[in-house]
Amino acid sequence: RWVFVGARLTNNDLSLGKSSFQGQNPSWRFRSTSATERALQYQAGQKIHGFTVKEVVAVPDLFLTAVKLTHDNTGAQYLHAARDDKNNLFSVQLRTTPMDNTGVPHILEHTVLCGSEKYPCRDPFFKMLNRSLSTFMNAFTASDFTMYPFSTQNGKDFQNLLSVYLDAVFFPCLRELDFWQEGWRLENENPTDPTSPLVFKGVVFNEMKGAFSDNERVYAQHLQNKLYPDHTYGVVSGGEPLAIPDLSWKQLKHFHATHYHPSNARFFTYGDLPLEQHLKQIQEEALSKFERTEPDTAVPNQPHWDRPVRLPIQYHCSSFISDAVVVSFRCPSLCSITDTFEGFTLSLLSSLMISGPNSPFYKTLIEPKIGTDFSSVVGYDGSTKEASFSIGLQGMAEEDTEKVKQIIVQTIDEIIANGFEEERIEALLHKIEIQMKHQSTSFGLSLASYIASCWNHDGDPVQLLKISDSVAQFRKALKDNPRFLQEKVLHYFKDNTHRLTLSMSPDEAYLEKQVKAEQEKLQKKVQALSESDKKDIYEKGKLYANTYRRIARQRHEKDACICLMVLSPSDICVPVQYCEQPTNGMVYFRAMCSLNTLPEDLKLYVPLFCSVITKMGCGGLDYRQQAQQMELKTGGMSISTSVNPDYSNMDMYEQGVLLSSSCLERNLPDMFHLWSDIFNSPHFDDEERLRVLVMMSAQELANGISYSGHMYAMTRAARSLTPIGELQETFGGMEQVKFMKRIAEMPDLTQVLRTLPRIKRHILNPLNMRCAVNATPQKMSDATGQLDNFMSNVASNKKDRKPVRSDITEEPNFKPCQMKTFFPMPFPINFVSECIRTVPFTHEDYASLNILSRMMTAKYLHGEIREKGGAYGGGARVGGGLFTFYSYRDPNSLQTLSTFRKSVDWVRSGQFTQQDIDEAKLSVFSAVDSPVAPSNKGMGRFLSGITDELKQAHRERLFAVTDKSLVDVAGRYLGIGQRTCGVAILGPENDTIKKDPSWVVK
């Protein structure tokens, strides 16, 4: 957890990931027409299109000018961040503070996107998603606000999207049909059979059922609910599955009328487009139609407890990790998140207390191995009005609960007595500098989510942006009072009685109880129905079955750039790709190391090797000192597995590990020094250290299954189809999960410890390497020299030089085969995948398959699997020579497999239009041409070898795709019996599959 992720959105739809700050090419200073400079000319008091300018502030840290305004008539608040970035963003956020568990803000978020006054067609939002050049479109429900952001690089597109968004938020249709569709409804299990039993359906209902099968999520939800029980934080804003059916359509409309009002809204715009145009459009299309109200949405402070509270909760057992108890200890900091500096100090303090092996809590809780890892919610959390801090363990024995509490109290006492080392504080401030300089392509979105929580409670968002001010104030506070941090710890963690101890333990019957509770709820609803109600339900159900819509929201980022491929002048002749980019003073170094010489029996260990090799200590540094050096000198150093398909032959691929690292230009020698030590003298002697790392990895893998189950299903389905599929299963599939579980349970790890140096000899060897450097043009020659230096350092003691190198592995004898695998899981939803062997990237049919996958997703699969089937998501994709179908959090299993089949029939019968093809093309093109951060320019080419010429040829083939070629490839590749396919399902016990001998049940 990074200190600047102030706004941790408990979003229900998409993970924003970590917010990060990008600097900008400083050349803007020399252009008088820059957006940043133009914005500086606004004056406080100036009136523009119904708004009044309140404040204009230059924020040089982030290369932007902030303009704060208020709307005169309604009191709506507005912040514009002018910055010379083409990727403009708009966001409107409403303070939504529900007082029950029906999920009303979440269902509303879904329903407003189903049509509005000006755009009454079903789903204007998702139609725009197909037609626009947007780089981001979505909506989020947090626990106390709902946010609608989009971004695009095109000015005309911005106006169109703004129009759709304003109309959706302020003038939605909120039709009854949309409510039942998105929220919940009763419907015949089989909508075409009036005698089949009635069941609950609805997008949000199923989405939340899926979310509540994720133990980490449930735990986080409970922590918040129980720590602030007296107001809106005491309820589940996303909706508790069994409370959702208590919501009525009328209540939904009422919630909209009271919360989605300009007087309760905050508008944010970002980028290089002119502010006046935005204000004019927002005023004309929305705000001018409202009068001021007094929205009663403010969140009062939680009454302070005078003694700590403890509570036990239960969860379903996971079959992949031994039964585990989680304990957290949490106290609200009393500090309001609108106090910017206090929040800054506490988030810094939180990092000092828990991040990395040098932190006090890591030493006292993780290293003694009482549990497997910190609990999933740990550290400072500024997403509620009053911030909180949590510390806890997962994967521990129930009887250790008291012991853990004792240790936590003792650790806090020790911190109060001893404070922190100065060097660790410096390392953290260094990290902030890196974070500000690192560029991302979605800066506007990061900014919007960064300020959201604080602004939501009337904090000053501009103050929050002035990071240097906070750093300076922090340094001064520490200088004036060396015990500054210790006193904070005393105040917030020792003398604070508003503390919660929450323990979570497994319950064998948890799932059963949940099913029973749902049955009872259903019974109650059904008993209240008359015969005519039932008939009505059947008629409506048929109607839904004939309506489908929505497309997958996924966008893949690919890059297109011109890079220079040259050989390093050093005698070792390691290929190096240099890419000159405006990286704002950062250097990015990456290297791919081949696994070709690694013996087969060591392959399963490679992911484990990657996760520990940079964390065990190296050279003269023990693992603590190593972690400290990395924090002080680099923006991160890591190694991960990397398997890349050949673009023209499906039985060829490159297998390797990818080294990734970055640092400020001035620290490049230090970073290469660290890499040299990792190559030449890694420490492989500390079994205790290894055990800690192994347990954390195994826990992380086990936790991941319930939210990335579709990835595991897809990986498994591909296993028997290509050599690369087989390798991916080994590195990142269910096979790897089981392997890590086995290792974590071994009483003695010496054998594993002995394996690591064997792997190292094969992998960390310059003879097997190629490198990529992204840096500014000014720094490139210096970087070249240092890379050379590094190469000779790590090569000097290699006596067995093999002259032959081969990057590509070929397995001409690989025989693809059919395989159906089922993994029984302790959660009530399925992840289903079917995968078909097709053609590689350069094959003439690849473009048609690519367009086909988008069109099938948008026009058929999403509707069938999500709208009708009730799954959270589903679709098709191509890559690695495979055409893959998948579903996500799906109540169905075998039925979804037949939906995949039916989608092929749908294409072959030609029931789509030219418009459908054009939309699929637009969506593929916008992914191909989406922006790439300077740090990642050229990486696509570095990893896959796909040149700009190959890409251009692919673009031309995409352009040439016709309805005929789509029908044709669907028949030739996807028709039954045409090609080899694999199937995998992760889900609850399934009797039909168990009885069917064609399935392998794990």
Ligand SMILES: [Zn+2]
């Ligand atoms: Zn949702």
